[in-house]
Amino acid sequence: MPSPRVVIIGGGLAGSAAAMKLAELEFDVSVVSLTPLKRSHSACAQGGINSVNDLTRQLGDSEWKHFDDTVYGGDFLQHQPPVKAMADWAPRIIDLMDRLGVTFNRTPEGFRDQRRFGGTLYRRTAFAGATTGQQLLYALDEQVRRWECAGRVKKYESADFLGVIRDEHGRACGCAVQDIQSMEIFVLPADAVVIASGGCGALFGRSTNSMACLGSAVSRVFQQGARYANGEFIQVHPTAIPGADKLRLISESARGEGGRVWVPRRPQDPRPPQEIPESERYYFLEERYPKYGNLVPRDIATREIFRICIEERLSVQADRMCVYLDVTHLPRDLLDRKLAGILEIYEKFQGVDPRTAPMKIFPAVHYTMGGLWCDYERTNDGELVVGSPRNQQTNIPGLYAIGECDYQYHGANRLGANSLIACIFSGLTVAPGIAAYVDAQQRRPAEAPASVFEQAQRAHREQYDRLIARGDSGPNPYQIHQQLGATMTRAATVIRRNPELDAAYQEVCELEEQARRAAVVDRSGWANQNAVFVRALQDMFPLAKTIVRGARLRDECRGAHYKPEFEMPAVDSSDPQERRRQAEHWCDVFEENNRRWLKSTVASWKADGQPEIAYEPVDTSLIPPRPRLYGLAGADVIEQAWRNRQSRRELQPLVHVEP
Amino acid sequence: MDRPSDRLETDRVGNASAPRPAGASPQTPAAESFLVRVLRQDGPGLKPYWETHRVERAADMNCISVLQKIAERAETVEGKRVAPVAWECNCLEEVCGACTMLINGRVRQACTALVDQLLADRPGEIELRPMTKFPVIRDLVVDRSRIFAALRKVKAWVPVDSYLDMGSGPRQSQEDQELAYQYSKCMSCGCCLEACPQFLKIELVREKGESETHFRQRLDEANRQAFLGAHAIAQVELFNLNPIGSMTARQRLDVLTGEGGVQICGKAQNCVKVCPKGIPLTTAIARANRAAVRHVVRKWFDL
Numbered sequence A: 001m002p003s004p005r006v007v008i009i010g011g012g013l014a015g016s017a018a019a020m021k022l023a024e025l026e027f028d029v030s031v032v033s034l035t036p037l038k039r040s041h042s043a044c045a046q047g048g049i050n051s052v053n054d055l056t057r058q059l060g061d062s063e064w065k066h067f068d069d070t071v072y073g074g075d076f077l078q079h080q081p082p083v084k085a086m087a088d089w090a091p092r093i094i095d096l097m098d099r100l101g102v103t104f105n106r107t108p109e110g111f112r113d114q115r116r117f118g119g120t121l122y123r124r125t126a127f128a129g130a131t132t133g134q135q136l137l138y139a140l141d142e143q144v145r146r147w148e149c150a151g152r153v154k155k156y157e158s159a160d161f162l163g164v165i166r167d168e169h170g171r172a173c174g175c176a177v178q179d180i181q182s183m184e185i186f187v188l189p190a191d192a193v194v195i196a197s198g199g200c201g202a203l204f205g206r207s208t209n210s211m212a213c214l215g216s217a218v219s220r221v222f223q224q225g226a227r228y229a230n231g232e233f234i235q236v237h238p239t240a241i242p243g244a245d246k247l248r249l250i251s252e253s254a255r256g257e258g259g260r261v262w263v264p265r266r267p268q269d270p271r272p273p274q275e276i277p278e279s280e281r282y283y284f285l286e287e288r289y290p291k292y293g294n295l296v297p298r299d300i301a302t303r304e305i306f307r308i309c310i311e312e313r314l315s316v317q318a319d320r321m322c323v324y325l326d327v328t329h330l331p332r333d334l335l336d337r338k339l340a341g342i343l344e345i346y347e348k349f350q351g352v353d354p355r356t357a358p359m360k361i362f363p364a365v366h367y368t369m370g371g372l373w374c375d376y377e378r379t380n381d382g383e384l385v386v387g388s389p390r391n392q393q394t395n396i397p398g399l400y401a402i403g404e405c406d407y408q409y410h411g412a413n414r415l416g417a418n419s420l421i422a423c424i425f426s427g428l429t430v431a432p433g434i435a436a437y438v439d440a441q442q443r444r445p446a447e448a449p450a451s452v453f454e455q456a457q458r459a460h461r462e463q464y465d466r467l468i469a470r471g472d473s474g475p476n477p478y479q480i481h482q483q484l485g486a487t488m489t490r491a492a493t494v495i496r497r498n499p500e501l502d503a504a505y506q507e508v509c510e511l512e513e514q515a516r517r518a519a520v521v522d523r524s525g526w527a528n529q530n531a532v533f534v535r536a537l538q539d540m541f542p543l544a545k546t547i548v549r550g551a552r553l554r555d556e557c558r559g560a561h562y563k564p565e566f567e568m569p570a571v572d573s574s575d576p577q578e579r580r581r582q583a584e585h586w587c588d589v590f591e592e593n594n595r596r597w598l599k600s601t602v603a604s605w606k607a608d609g610q611p612e613i614a615y616e617p618v619d620t621s622l623i624p625p626r627p628r629l630y631g632l633a634g635a636d637v638i639e640q641a642w643r644n645r646q647s648r649r650e651l652q653p654l655v656h657v658e659p
Numbered sequence B: 001m002d003r004p005s006d007r008l009e010t011d012r013v014g015n016a017s018a019p020r021p022a023g024a025s026p027q028t029p030a031a032e033s034f035l036v037r038v039l040r041q042d043g044p045g046l047k048p049y050w051e052t053h054r055v056e057r058a059a060d061m062n063c064i065s066v067l068q069k070i071a072e073r074a075e076t077v078e079g080k081r082v083a084p085v086a087w088e089c090n091c092l093e094e095v096c097g098a099c100t101m102l103i104n105g106r107v108r109q110a111c112t113a114l115v116d117q118l119l120a121d122r123p124g125e126i127e128l129r130p131m132t133k134f135p136v137i138r139d140l141v142v143d144r145s146r147i148f149a150a151l152r153k154v155k156a157w158v159p160v161d162s163y164l165d166m167g168s169g170p171r172q173s174q175e176d177q178e179l180a181y182q183y184s185k186c187m188s189c190g191c192c193l194e195a196c197p198q199f200l201k202i203e204l205v206r207e208k209g210e211s212e213t214h215f216r217q218r219l220d221e222a223n224r225q226a227f228l229g230a231h232a233i234a235q236v237e238l239f240n241l242n243p244i245g246s247m248t249a250r251q252r253l254d255v256l257t258g259e260g261g262v263q264i265c266g267k268a269q270n271c272v273k274v275c276p277k278g279i280p281l282t283t284a285i286a287r288a289n290r291a292a293v294r295h296v297v298r299k300w301f302d303l
Helices: A013-024 A063-073 A080-099 A132-149 A216-223 A284-288 A298-310 A332-338 A340-350 A419-440 A450-468 A477-491 A498-516 A529-553 A576-597 A636-651 B063-073 B115-121 B145-153 B174-184 B212-225 B230-241 B245-256 B270-274 B281-300
Strands: A005-009 A028-032 A153-156 A159-166 A172-179 A185-189 A192-195 A234-241 A260-264 A323-326 A359-368 A399-401 A599-605 A611-617 B033-040 B049-056 B100-103 B106-109 B125-129 B136-138
Touching: A005 A013, A005 A172, A013 A028, A013 A132, A013 A153, A013 A419, A063 A080, A080 A419, A132 A153, A132 A419, A132 B145, A132 B174, A159 A185, A159 A216, A159 A450, A159 A529, A172 A192, A172 A450, A185 A450, A192 A216, A192 A419, A216 A529, A216 A599, A234 A298, A234 A340, A260 A284, A260 A298, A284 A298, A298 A323, A298 A359, A332 A340, A340 A359, A399 A419, A450 A529, A477 A498, A477 A529, A477 B063, A498 A529, A529 A599, A529 A611, A576 A636, B033 B063, B049 B063, B063 B115, B063 B125, B106 B270, B115 B125, B145 B212, B145 B230, B174 B230, B230 B245, B230 B281, B245 B281, B270 B281
Parallel strands: A005 A028, A005 A192, A028 A153, A192 A399, B033 B125
Antiparallel strands: A159 A172, A172 A185, A234 A359, A260 A323, A323 A359, A599 A611, B033 B049, B100 B106, B100 B125
C-alpha cells in the first residue's frame, strides 16, 4: 500500500514542524507556499519561545504556571485542555529545537539562557539573539530539506492555494493549487489537508506582518464551509516603528532585557531625551503596574500608550504619536549579544542608533488570535488526548488547521513568546492525529474518483480565466486594499465603538463590491502577480466582515477587544467602605459579564455573502476565570473582594457545571 | 467625522478622507517626485528592456514602497499603461532575503534601500535591475533555486536520530554560540553569489519535447558541477561546528573538496563586502579550506 499523503498549506514554523514529523511517520508530504519556506513570516518573530525550564522551576515555576499565565493573559477565552498540553510539552519542544541546532543564547556555563517576557513573572523565554523566529524556522526548514532529499517531502514554493477538494462523504481529499510562475492550475490529491498559512495582517493594510500574510488560504476554506472563530481578537503590538510599506516590530524582548517605556512629563518637551532628568520622565507602565512594570501583556501596554498619547496628550512628538522605548541605560555588550537584531532594524530604518538615543515607537497590528475553528479531544480530567484525530481538525473532516491560523491557544490576547511554542506544538501534535485519522478511514480520501479532481481543476481554471478576462477598466485594486486597511485599522483595532463598527461594515461591503470589479491590468499568462493580488484582495472581505461583525456583537471588554462603552465600573472612591462596595459591584459585573460573554465566537459563511455568528461555551474546567488586573495600582481592593468571594464559595457545596 | 485622534495610524497615502492621528507627519511637498528606471523582462530568455516610472516622494519610503507605487499606478512616464513590475518580497525588514535586487548597481535588499539615502547619493533617479547571476523569471524576480540546491548538496542540517524526546542538546560555550549565530543568520538572499567572480550564471532552457523530469535532471547536474558559493561554504562551517552536526563533518567535507567545491574560490573577497548580515564569509572559506586540505590528506593516507 502506498504511503498516505498529506498536503500542508504554508511552510512557516507550524507547517514545517508538521511536515518533518509527518515525514518521520512515513507520510508523503507536499508543502504549498507562496514563498520559499525559508522566507516565511515566522522569520520575523524576534523575542523568543516560552517554556518552564530548570532555572525557573527552582524559583517555583511549573508547567501549570505557564498554562495559568497563558489563560490569564488570554482573558480565559481559550479551551483549556489544548493550552495545558502545550505548556506541558513546551520544555521538550525547546529541547528538540536545541538538538536541531538552533543557536540559542548561552549562559557562561553553557546552558540555554532565558529572559523575561510580558505577562509573566518568570524568566521563561529561550532566545537566539533577537531573531529567534528566524533561527527556529531555519532549523525546521533544514529538516524539511533533509526529508526532501530523502524523497519524503515535495515542496511547491511559488504556489497559491485555491481551495480544498472534498469527496462524496464531505472529507477533504486534496486541494487545488496554482503555480504563480507558470500560472498552471493543478490538483494535489491527499488523505488530509493542513492549513498552516498564518495570520491575516493584510486586512489592516500596513501591519507588522509579512506580505504573504494575506489570509487568503483561510478565507478560501472559510468560504467552503470551514468555521472561523474569535475573529475579532486581533493583537496590536505596543512597540513598532512606522514605515510607508510596513510597521516594523521592535520586540518585547527589548523590555524583557530591561528596556523602559516613558514620555517626558512636560508635553512635547523639546529637549533631547538624554537631557531630560529622571524626575521629569513619566515611566507610566511602571507607575501604574508596579508588579509587572514594562512587561504587562500587550493589550494592556497598547491601551496605556494610547491613553498617554490621546487622553493625557503626552506624545513625544506633536505631529506624530509616539512614546520612548529606552534601552540606552543597558550595558553595550548585553545589547549586542541579546538584542542586536532589533536594534539594527531600528538603526537601518530610522537612521538613529538606539544604543545612544531612545527609540520612538507606537502600537501596530501584529497577530491574529482568532482563526479556523478546530476541535480537540479531552479526557474526563480535562487533559488533551494526544494523538486524537480530532485535535486541530476543523469542522471539515480531514481538514486541519495549525499555527497562527488556528484559534486555539491564545484566547483574547496572546502572550509574547507563546506564538512560537504554539506553532511548533500544533505542528508536531497534528501529525500523530492525522495518522490516526487516516488509519480510521475505510477508503483513503486521496483515492477519490478522478472526476472529483478534474471537476475541481476545471472550476478553478474557469474562475481564473474569468478573472484574467476582466480587463483594466475597473477600480484600482491597490487603492481598494489601502482603503480596506484604513477602515479596518480605524474601526477594528485598539478602541472599538458600535456606531463606527456599523459604519465600517458598510464600508467593507462597498469596497468588496468594488473589488469584485477591480481592474486586472496584467493580461500575461506568466508570473502574473497582479491577478494573484486581485484574487487575494477579494478573499480578504469574508474575513474582514467576520472580524467587524464579531467585534460589533461582542459588547464587552476582553483582552485585545476593548469597547469604552462597556468598560468595567470604576473603583475610585477615597472612602474605604464605599471603595469596598464599589469592588463588590465590580465583581458582580465581572461575573455577570462572564455568564454572558465568556464564549467563543464561531462564524460560518453563508451563501448570501455574510458571516453568521454563533457562540460556543469555553472549557474553563481547569482554571476558573478571575479578574485580570495584573496588579494595577489601586485595584488590590478588587482582588481582595474577589478572593473573599471565592473562599466563601469554597465553604459551600460545589455545583459542577459541565462546560 | 469621527474622533481622529484615538486610532492607530491609518493609511497615509491616497485616501484624503482617511482619519489620521492629530496632525499626522508632515508630508514632503506633493510636487516633489523622482524617476525610477526599471530593467524589465517579460519572461525567461526574453529580451530585457528599460522602462521609466515617475513616483511621488513621501515620508519613510524604501524601494518596496516605490514598487508598490509603481504597481498602483502602472503607467510609465510616457503615459503608457503597463503591467505592474513583478518583484519578490515578504518580510520587509531584511530577515527573509526575498527582495534582493540591484539598486543603483549595488546588490542589496529593496526593503532596507531607503529612498532618502538613495536620492541623496544620486539625485532625481533610482535604478532597479534584477540580479545578474540567476535566470530572470520576470522583471525583478529571479530563480534562486540553485541556492537551495547547494544547501541540499552540502547536507546543511543537523542529522538527529528522531524527533522524539531525547533531552536537550549538548551544552555550548557562549563563544561557540556567538560564532554559530553569525553563520546561522544567513537568509539565502544570494548577495554573496551576485558579487562573486567565480559564481557564474546557469540558464538552461527546456527543449522542445523535453519532459519536466529530464529538464530537472539536466539542471540538477549543471548545478552539481558548478561552484557552491560562499553561503554554502559558510553553512558547512555552521553544521561542522555543531556538536551533533560535526559527527557527519566528513560527508560535508567530501562535498567541499569535490566538484564545484571550495577550491574554486578565487579569494576576491567580494562576498563578505556585500553580505547584508555581516557574515564572516571569508573566515568561513579560509577555515573550510584548511579543513578541506586536512580532509584530503587524511583520505590519501586512509586515516
